[in-house]
Amino acid sequence: MPTVETQTVRIMIHEINAKSRECVTSLPPELAERFSLSAGDKLSVKVGRVTKEAVVRIEPSLSVSKVSPLGLSDGLLRLFGLSRGCSLHAQRTVSGVRLGPVVGILAPRRSGLAKPYQAQTSLFRRVIAAGEELGVLVYVFDFHDILWKERRVRGYTFCQNRWVMRLYPLPDVVFDRASGIFPGGSLRADKARRRLVEDLGIKLFNTRVGNKMRMYKLMHADELLRKHLPPTYKVQGSGIVSRLVAKHGAVYLKPQNGAQGKGIIRLRRVKDGVAYTLTLKDYRQVRGRAARVGEALSRLRTQVALSSYLAQPDLNLLRINGRICDVRVLVQKDRDGAWHVTGVAVRAGAAGRVISNLHGGGRSLRLERLLKEALGADEEKRRRMQEEIENLAIRIAEVLERSTICLGELGVDLGIDRQGRIWIIEANSRTGRAVFRRCGMHEAARLADRRPLLYAMHLAGFTT
Numbered sequence: 001m002p003t004v005e006t007q008t009v010r011i012m013i014h015e016i017n018a019k020s021r022e023c024v025t026s027l028p029p030e031l032a033e034r035f036s037l038s039a040g041d042k043l044s045v046k047v048g049r050v051t052k053e054a055v056v057r058i059e060p061s062l063s064v065s066k067v068s069p070l071g072l073s074d075g076l077l078r079l080f081g082l083s084r085g086c087s088l089h090a091q092r093t094v095s096g097v098r099l100g101p102v103v104g105i106l107a108p109r110r111s112g113l114a115k116p117y118q119a120q121t122s123l124f125r126r127v128i129a130a131g132e133e134l135g136v137l138v139y140v141f142d143f144h145d146i147l148w149k150e151r152r153v154r155g156y157t158f159c160q161n162r163w164v165m166r167l168y169p170l171p172d173v174v175f176d177r178a179s180g181i182f183p184g185g186s187l188r189a190d191k192a193r194r195r196l197v198e199d200l201g202i203k204l205f206n207t208r209v210g211n212k213m214r215m216y217k218l219m220h221a222d223e224l225l226r227k228h229l230p231p232t233y234k235v236q237g238s239g240i241v242s243r244l245v246a247k248h249g250a251v252y253l254k255p256q257n258g259a260q261g262k263g264i265i266r267l268r269r270v271k272d273g274v275a276y277t278l279t280l281k282d283y284r285q286v287r288g289r290a291a292r293v294g295e296a297l298s299r300l301r302t303q304v305a306l307s308s309y310l311a312q313p314d315l316n317l318l319r320i321n322g323r324i325c326d327v328r329v330l331v332q333k334d335r336d337g338a339w340h341v342t343g344v345a346v347r348a349g350a351a352g353r354v355i356s357n358l359h360g361g362g363r364s365l366r367l368e369r370l371l372k373e374a375l376g377a378d379e380e381k382r383r384r385m386q387e388e389i390e391n392l393a394i395r396i397a398e399v400l401e402r403s404t405i406c407l408g409e410l411g412v413d414l415g416i417d418r419q420g421r422i423w424i425i426e427a428n429s430r431t432g433r434a435v436f437r438r439c440g441m442h443e444a445a446r447l448a449d450r451r452p453l454l455y456a457m458h459l460a461g462f463t464t
Helices: 029-034 074-080 118-134 186-199 212-220 238-248 293-300 367-375 379-403 434-438 442-460
Strands: 009-016 024-027 042-047 050-058 068-073 087-092 096-100 102-106 137-141 152-159 162-169 173-176 203-205 250-255 265-270 273-279 285-290 309-313 323-333 339-348 363-366 409-416 422-428
Touching: 009 024, 009 029, 009 074, 024 029, 029 050, 029 068, 050 068, 050 074, 068 074, 074 162, 102 118, 102 162, 102 442, 118 137, 118 152, 118 442, 137 162, 173 186, 173 442, 186 203, 203 442, 212 309, 212 379, 212 422, 238 250, 238 265, 238 293, 238 309, 265 293, 273 293, 285 293, 323 367, 323 379, 323 442, 339 367, 339 379, 339 434, 339 442, 363 367, 363 434, 367 379, 379 409, 379 422, 409 442, 434 442
Parallel strands: 009 068, 024 050, 042 096, 102 137, 102 173, 173 203
Antiparallel strands: 009 087, 024 068, 042 050, 087 096, 137 152, 152 162, 250 265, 250 309, 265 273, 273 285, 323 339, 323 409, 339 363, 409 422
């Protein structure tokens, strides 16, 4: 009997007829020989965090091609939440056979909606489809739906054009996409995360890195990143904001825990005082003027909690046709467990907007267009800047991952000013992928959906 896990074998699940209630698994002779199994052996079959003993049946009629057939009796199919025709991977272990990997996407669910996971609904559908191609069992779950004693969970998959609930084993790996607030509070969600990781040994990746100030401090401690960071201050009164406006002419105020450009404020010096623009949660803009910065902040405090805001100077970023631009770099880990750049694209804000976010009416463009705006026709300079952008994004991921449980992907937003200097705007572990699809970068968009599953295979030990 083998003492270590063997190489992963791709399998196709089919249902077998078992006359008794006994749990049975059937294998073709080639796979049985590879796994050192004989007919009648008692075999421990493990899927996710659920294990069941089964009797081995050898089926000479089963043929092996690129994918080995593996049969399970009806009881095993139901126990493991598997269906006929699904493709997974199998490994021979000391105690039996392990099938998987099983990946659970953790996210709060909104019942009764066409988009139960709000803006992430289409992403989850694509990741589930990618799982079917890669041989990964994927479902979405809320921590409220965990059946701890059974080590199972009520998870959701997307099939036949609708969301379907099934009972699944708790997963090998959790892909944490909980960007919203769970019913019952974040403290209970954090307790469930700890229980999954510490008590059950489940791998979990992409928990939140922290708020903007925490990330700023982590990056500022790195010598390479420090020179790319704009000065950043907590808004504790009007003094620092007034000084920034006086020195730079304009300043951005950002909520520490904000996302998607919501709540961002821009103040700029004008002839008779200061003008301000606030972007609301629905992307409507509130504009106004005041004689002094303090007066403008007093008005804004009726709309937002400025005590949780950060202040940064306006970086005078490049614009295309009057649209403010930034660069989105998606870096992800792959099956090798190392960081890779999946894609780089530009977000150009809607005309007249102070943010570049796509949700606020922005457009996505290829990086080449912005680099030509910054560097002109010099192709070698453009190549070097793209290389610097990609290396900087990888470095940010390496620095931030040191202070979180496990990071598997990061969206890095960078800006290029009119002098060609690259600035770090922010990084987000709950990053989107729409920018690549919208500008026709279809391979980057496809890879963006697959890489979290490839990294999950690495974490789960399903290597080939």
